[in-house]
Amino acid sequence: MTDVLRASKFSEWKEDFNWDTCLTGREKYGNFLVSILTSETNGHVINLNGAWGTGKTELLKRLYVSIAKKQHPVIYINAWESDFINDPLSVICAEFLNQLGYLLANSRPKKELVDINEALNKLMGSISKVAYIFKLSSLGYKAVTGDATLNEEFDFSQTLLDLTTQQNSSSMSLENYNKSIISSMLGNQIDLVEGMKEIRIQITSISHILCDIYGCNSPIIILVDELDRCRPDYAIKTLEVIKHFFDVDGCNFLIASDTESLQESIKCIYGQGFDSERYLRRFFNQKIALKKPSLYNYLLKKGIDFDGMCPNMTLTPYSNDNERKIKLLSEMLNNDKFELRDIERFIQKLTACIGYISKFNVKNAKFINFCVLAYGIYEHEKNVNIFKERTNKMSSHGIHCNGYISNGMSVSNFITIHFKMVTLANSSKRYNLDGGWGSCSYQTEMLTVESQDLQTRDWRREDLIECERLIQNYRNAPNSFLLWEDYQKLIGLTDAIE
Template sequence: MDISNHASKFNQWKDTYNWDTCKTNRKEFGQFIAQFLTSESRVINLNGIYGSGKTEFIRRLYTELAKRNHPVVYIDVWESDFSNNPLAVICSELLEQVEYVFKEKAPNGKAKDRKGAVAKFNDLKSKLGICLKYFDAAAAFTDEPLVLAGTKAVTKIVEATPNLTSKTQLQKFTEEIQKNHIASISAVKDIKNHITYLSELIEIIYELNIPIVILIDELDRCRPNYAVEVLEVIKHFFETKGCTFLVATNTEVLEHSVKSIYGSGFDAKLYLRRFFDRKITLPPIPLVDYLLAKDLDFSKYKNLLLYPFTDNQRGNINFFANLFESNEIELRGIEQILNRFFTSLDYVSARTAVCHLINTVVLIIGLIEQHLDKQENRKNISHASFSIKIQGASIIGSPLKAFVDSMFECVTITNGKKCFAGGVLTTYPEQRVMLRIQSRSYSEVKLDNGTNIGKLISEMINHKDSESCNYWMWEDYQKIIDLSGHIE
């Protein structure tokens, strides 16, 4: 059987979402989890903080599971967040994606089994239809609602029903709802049996592996009510032998969703344990790997001279990662800072064809200071001082702070008689304005790859005096930082 017949998204995802394209080094972890998911039928929570790569991870799991001959279903529940009926959403996705299997011609000698499987599959559709028909009404008569919206729906039914004044009319209405509820409960039991039976037939007829694995993505982005309703649907309708669910969430956010419904004092952790048999925490990745996985593109800025990592812009990645880690900035904050960083470069690049020399070290530090609300009151004449942490592991041949000091001295000025340029000292009879970096010898400072920073600084100084290049001083950075600060 072609893989796409038991994993309908496989051909679409196989080239993009595989372990060879994974820049977070999660191949071994992913293969381990794939084995765990298929060892028995369970409902499992995959927990990961914002930006940790949950979606990319479970799409790669999808490809891995498909290659292992498992029927696999992917549902992005946030796409249906506008819906008021999560059962309808999960049913339609599950039926549509599993139906690909039964469209395949049965192997020799198994045509009769396939015919019976198709009949059972159609019966499953019918049972799900019964539940969908009476879903809201049934919710009012259970100890715990199948969906939170159910009780509200029944209330609306009662309110919209005219002339319920006599006991006989009210009794008939109540009995009708109770009858529908009984039919729904019976259908739920049948659904679970049908899914188990179909999974076994899939294994026998098409020699696929079971359980069927259903991957639920983006639950924590949904409305609180809808997120909880999705979990209720999984528990009541599909928690059965033959199916494994992996639900990807930022579990802390999901707990807040539960509390927003039941109250701040409600034990959300205990509540969520009702739904999940196991919890998997997506391991954090080194910040350097995280930034590399984002494919940050510095090369597109053709009219910008980005210093100091001119020969290898990956130096920015190492430097950024060091600062983010030293200042304990979470992934959401990192995303915001990077967005402001590249929006600033985009703005400058698009405004004019004139060349601009921008120091990425100075810009990112200014943006981090702003993000942490630790902005320094600097001017072009200021000494370099910092309220954020820059005392981290050395990425250069000298301590990190010395490197940062040098970069800030390239964008501030001072008065002096001695001026260094290109390794040559010039003494003037009277004081004159110069870049602060020119007031001292900088020829021995090196980058981690051995590149002499003195040569780079000399290049920058030469551009400062060029009419064809706009050399940025600190107050230029401050303006763009202030502008970008309005973006959250």
């Protein structure tokens, strides 16, 4: 049996969601999770805790592909897509049926039928019960989504039952009992408890059948995504269903969520004083944090050629040094409030601005200050009020970033220097970057960087040369030089990028 036949979403995801295409460098982390999920066989529920935008969905899809390659039955459920349905049991059962049914509909037993008749006959009564319950879920799924595959091509219960229909003459005698099970699951509270026990037993039995008869590895792995985006009451119901119906031998769960956000949602139901953290702990055997990846490696693997986007202009600082530009960005964006989704949007805005300036030859400028443009976009996202207050006169608002670049200079100081190269000041003294200065006969408008002694002794020679080129370009053609307000107007246009 090939991998694609073991998992219904494998062929759709295998090219885009493998470890070779992972820009976050999470292969070792992912393999660690796979090891935990596939090693536990007595029922294990893990909470993968990651803030909004940290890449949980992409990671789960890569885990799905990796688990499928290891011959484990694997199921992916996007909880948010079905939270308009009030019954998460029906949803989970339907997905269980649909995705495992794909495996059975496209595979053959590894043993001859005659060798497994006895084992299947023993399981026949109990499998019949859960099969009818799954069938009911299947019909409900079809009614909501219009997807008939559950009842037609991928009918899980039929696949199992057909194996022994001819060999087991007692199957017809179970008809009345099956109907009573369905009735009890719909209405009778006492029988419902018994039905829950039966489902738990049968899920374990199904895991054994997939292992013993179809050559799969145990356990079944179920990946649940987007739970924190669901309605609070639906999220709680989903956790209750997993705990009471599916937390059994042969079936492991990985539930990805922004757990802090989920805790706040629970408080909306039970009150702000409710201990939602303690409440959630009872649903999980283990909680694992999804940490932010190395931004430098992430951006580097994206392979963005910033200089190549503006062949008719010079992108400064670090002209023709893409890795230094990426280092600058990674330090600038290393902020707790900036997650991967925010960084993706940031990159879209940055590349759009560079492309626009180059394509439309804004002000016939020869230079784009990459540092100022990037920080402007960052501040526009982080603190739009300060962004709007800045003018072509050097602002009293400071530059606030973490990290350091070459020669021990802080990112904040480096960006501040470059803001002084796109703002103006009036001065009677004009300083050179080497520390010298000359007097002006009257107050003269110049770049702010020229009006101050910057103490550049520790600068890299390359940085000094680039700054001197910018200063000379402004002196020669001030009307073709991009100042802060030019960048500010352009960045404002990126509001349309969400």
